[in-house]
Amino acid sequence: MAIRLERQETVPPLGLIAAPLLALLFTLVVGAVMFVLLGHDPLRAFTIYFIEPLTDPWTLQELVVKACPLLLIGIGLSFCYRANRWNIGAEGQYVVGALFGSWLALATHGTDAGPWVLPAMLVLACIGGALWGLIPAFLRVRFGCSEILTSLMLVYVAQLGLDYLVRGPWKDPAGFNFPQSVTFDAVAVVPLLMEEGRMHAGILIALVAVAAATFVLGRTLIGYSIELGGSAPRAAAFAGFDERRVTYGVFAVSGALAGLAGIIEVAGPIGQMQPSISPGYGFTAIIAAMLGRLHPVGVLVASFVLALTYIGGEAAQISMRMPFDVTRVFQGTLLISILAADVLVRYRIRRVEGASHA
């Protein structure tokens, strides 16, 4: 007896929603086992991890703050993954975008530059992120290099560049030799949405991105060419869609959105340049894109789920002395569960009597 997978011609619509929920449920079961292994009461751990952050107005705002970069990056990655282009270097594009935008903030620091500074920073960040993203795209189109490896290698390069700048030319001369820049001026800071808390206007930009991406991916020829190029490249070529243009396009979009996320984080919650500006948003956003089924609205929901793992992880670190790596285990398990649940939806699993070999 063996197990056989049969591809289903049509995916039941219920399954499309059921799969991520199933994945979440499985992740929680694995989480319970992990908490027990770590010697914690799973019920108390779950309460601190997933329930308490949702009952406190301050942490609810933090949830939005953490979801914002995941959402922006995740939308961009959806463009790439739909086109079957594996950009896994969003973390690097995020850093380079932050560098481009911060350059203007520091160049205008202490001058009487007007409110044009922040919008210009956002534009610069998009350009920076897009340029960094276009490097692996160019290497793939021109030389046939795997974009997976090159985009990832460039993450390390970008992080080292950031490290050089904040420890060298960009270091605040009056900062007691701490590796950080001056605090950005008021015109270079993303405004807060409420008097109290840290929720900032970045989430509004992210929501605009959700609407725009939903339209482009779902209602335009560009979205169709991305989708077709990913699922049936030969058909796309016969239809006259240029594969190279799609590659450049999706990398530029995802790089720009990651760069935008970077500058919003630096000019928002952080407020200055420092050696570490991301707890791995660029990698976690990969999970957000997959969990959200590469649909902008889905990514919106998924970003909040993943933001909760960050907030819960911080809470558990403080109140239960749990290592922050618990969050990474959750995130990894979640991605594994989605991939497995996807198969359960797309294929029917049959037991086959007397199959000779698998």
Place this chain on the structure above:
Amino acid sequence: MLDAAILGAVLASIVAAATILLLASLGELVAERAGTLNLGVEGMMIVGAAVGYATAYGSGSLILGTIAAVLAGAALSLVFAGLAIWLAANQVASGLATTILGLGIAGLIGSPFVGTRLDAAPALYIPGLSDLPLIGRVVFGQDAFVYLSLILLGVVAYGLARTRTGLVLRAVGESHVAAHALGHPVRKIRTLAVMFGGACAGLAGAQLSLSYTPFWASDMTAGRGWIALALVVFSAWKPMWLLAGAYLFGAVSILQLHVQGFGLGIPSQLLSALPYLATVGALVVISALKRGQGAPASLGVPFVPDR
């Protein structure tokens, strides 16, 4: 002025750095020749490093630590195998998931050991030979990982090219449909190849945390698993070329450290970025020259038997 002792020490550390890459890329090469692209190398390597360190620290035995690391790497590779081979999920995403999970698990296992130290794995000492100037330490004064990696390289190169097992494995990687039609259990063979890759990555991790830097630090693999993946492409899937690639990259990563020590006024971050930039450069050169020749034809394609 460089004297022979310093030069010998530099060369010896290049060999050690290269061995980590050689071990990990050797395992991945076998998995890829069977048709599976496992991007989980970084995760399996760091789990090997953490489990190896924890076991060696607890038991006091480096050998037990190494065995545990190998088993842990192979165990984590089963996550990838389950998703990518048995559930036919996307291989890129499955490998990424394996790496993310591995980094988390390794952090959990390693967290109690932050700040501790172990005695590094002992180096071979042959009276007379190991005392030879320059080559003594490089050739006769390494630890067991180095010699093991070279033996493993020979076994893999011979096994792939000259044995029936190797032939079947390559057939599965070139055309899983044909191999399946001939009655070879495609998914079982791929699972074993992936497990071999996991075991090798775990072994590389053990060398990292038990010999190369005998302490635990989170994220201590620092992208070596990804560089190992690039080396497989660089080698055009031929084991002997891995040796050249691994030693070249080992040399870049060690020499940039020494240049930093000289203080030539080059930003240290630029030098630290060299191994990553060199990886990109190597991929460009090899892709421009070969255009993907040598890659197993079924690499990355999931196999779903239709009957």
